[in-house]
Amino acid sequence: MVRLYEVAHSRAGDKGNVTTLSLIPYDPGLYPVLCEVVTPEEVGRHLGERVVGEVVRHRMDGVGALLFVCPRAPGDTVTESLRLDAHGKSMSSALLEMEIPLEP
Amino acid sequence: MSRIRIGCGAGFAGDRIAPAVDLVRDGRLDFLALECLGERTVALALARRLRDPSAGADPLLAKRIRALAGPLAATGTRLVTNAGAADPEAAAHLAARVSAEAGAPMDVAAVVGDDVLDRIDLEQPAWEDGKPLGEHGEIVSANAYIGADALLPALETEARAVVCGRAADPSLFLAPMMSAFGWGADDWDTLARGTTVGHLLECAGQLTGGYFADPPYKTVPGLARLGYPLGEVAPDGSAVVTKLPGAGGVVDTRTVAEQLAYEVTDPSAYLTPDVAADFTGVRAERVGPDRVEVRGAVGRPRPDALKVSGGYRAGFRGEGEIGYAGRGAVRRARLAGEVVRERLGGAVRDLSIEVVGVDAMHGPQAQEGAEPYECRLRVAGRSHDREAAEAVAEEVDALYTSGPAGGGGVRVRVDEVVGVLSAGIPRDAVETAVVRVAARAAERPTDAEEG
Structure with a gap:
């Protein structure tokens, strides 16, 4: 198993009660592998309690990036959230903690 | 026609000011954009205006104009900003006054009309939870995301500065491109390419190595001296994005990829008031040190309705x-x-x-x-x-x-x-207009003349 942090980088964004998370391998050759193993279902399970509902995954093949769109609870928006990180900006780091089946 | 140079000197309300001054002084810019308005910032501006009706503009605007007025005048660079926040007309008067105090009087064109509180349909469902807007509590503001078409008449006045409120972020960059290159309002592929460049630039330092460093995997040289980005935009809407050579930071295919995906919920249809841009085929190629060429977006017709933030x-x-x-x-x-x-x-x-x-x-x-x-x-x-x-x-x-x-x-x-x-609002329910604020008499010599 390999932790995503070792092979990819990510940036989180927020729109209303949605978090967007990019996932970009350092080695473009790994992009097809990430497309295969980092499924939206796995990401939803990994991110846990703050993500409610279905995670949707988009491919940006031109730059070799995956994009995960993660719904949060209705009141969990940047102005209303009770969370310390109201934007959810640190969720990129949560994604990179995920482990994938890969030879290190 | 040759390329135009557009810099981004602020990516959020609290952004640093010195990198914007450097960009104007040394970037040979045609335009400087300052993006100072997020979903959260609008709400904060409104909360301020609820307490004090004269406090609707961006609180840092005066400081930004004081620092930038001289360099803008000395270099002939034009300014486009959404720092009008909840009150663009008041912001335009403020910019005119402060620039005169700084010895470099600017004439300013304010774009008004994004405030749609008096006509928003409160029965319609909110996009976030599907419940009618009016059921969430007392609605105190509603601002339509206006587009490049609303900014163009202000640019045509040739005022030094254009100040608006809730415009879509990429439109702050697309409007100067449309103005310079004469792009048609239905040239969807070209508008999509220009929108891609605007989207990349709009968060300022996030393209040049800000919000990126994660040593030892991602290192950013001179992060403390982070420079802000500029785009060298070609007449076909492709562009090279870069930073000033002496500034800290990094522009490479990784910073471009992170920012291209940033806050995008559907990369095949990135919706702005101007176009539906498809980013999925966008390619980024290194063409020199801290220079990345971006091309490949395609466009489809703009959405029928404008987005409203309430x-x-x-x-x-x-x-x-x-x-x-x-x-x-x-x-x-x-x-x-x-x-x-x-x-x-x-x-x-x-x-x-x-x-x-x-x-x-x-x-x-x-x-x-x-x-x-x-x-x-x-x-x-x-x-x-x-x-x-x-x-x-x-x-x-x-x-x-x-x-x-x-x-x-x-x-x-x-x-x-x-x-x-x-939520949404029909385009024909939103009427924007330009309010001119003439330059005042200078109150002291410009910094540029002194320096």
Whole structure:
């Protein structure tokens, strides 16, 4: 198993009660592998309690990036959230903690 | 026609000012854009305006204009900004006054008409939760995301500065491109390429290595001296994005990829008032040191309706933190949290109790190793009753003498919460207009002349 942090980088964004998370391998050759193993279902399970509902995954093949769109609870928006990180900006780091089946 | 050069000197309301001054002085820019308005910032501006009707513009605008007016005049660079926030006309008068005080008087064109509070349909569902807008609480603001078509008449006035409120971020960049190159309003592929460049530039330092460093995997040279980006835009809408050679930071295919995906919810249809841009085929290629060429977006017709961002009164939030250290720190923090919960006795329905250093960011995580040496209890609660929100802060404060041993460093705050909702409005219900504010007499020599 390999932790995503070792092979990819990510940036989180927020729109209303949605978090967007990019996932970009350092080695473009790994992009097809990430497309295969980092499924939206796995990401939803990994991110846990703050993500409610279905995670949707988009491919940006031109730059070799995956994009995960993660719904949060209705009141969990940047102005209303009770969370310390109201934007959810640190969720990129949560994604990179995920482990994938890969030879290190 | 040759390329035009557009810089981005601010990516959010609180952004740094010096990199924008450097860009104008040394970037040979045609245009400088300042993007100072997020979903949250609009709500904050509205909250300010609720307390003080004259305080709707961006609070940092005067400081930005004071620093930029001289360099803008000396280099012939034009300014486009959404720092008008909740009151573009007042912001234009402020910019005219402050630039004159700085010795470089600017004439300013304000774009008004994004405020649609008097005509928004409150029965329509909010995009966030599907419930009618009006059921969320008192709606105190509604601003339509206006596009490049609303900014173009202001650019055509040749005013030094164009100040608007809630325009879509990429439109701040697309409008100068359309103005310079004469692009048609239905040339979707070209507008999509220009929108891609605007989207990349709009968060300023986030394209040049800001919000990127993660050593040793991602290193950013000179992060403290981070330069902000500029785009060298070709007449076909492709562009090279870069930074000033002497500035800190990095522009490469990784920073471009992170920013291209940033806050995008559907890369095949990135919707702005101007176009539906498809980013999925966008390619980024390194063409020199800190120089990346971006091309490949395609466009489809713009959406029929404009997006509206609405603000509503969502009650009050009270927060408090207290720190613990040494053996048993986490145990004492948890006990303190239980004590606060019991003392509040159900007065605050929405209550969040976390231990910073353990589970505040992402909830409980599988951890290896020992407990942290120090941690902070954090309690946050929301209520429509201000006194209940205040009680959260007061009960954390009271942990000094009536909580577990060794708590220190209490910080508390209570805020009014303005919630933000999204919805749509027909284009023909939004009427924008340009208000000219003439330049005033200079009050002292410009910095540029002195320097």
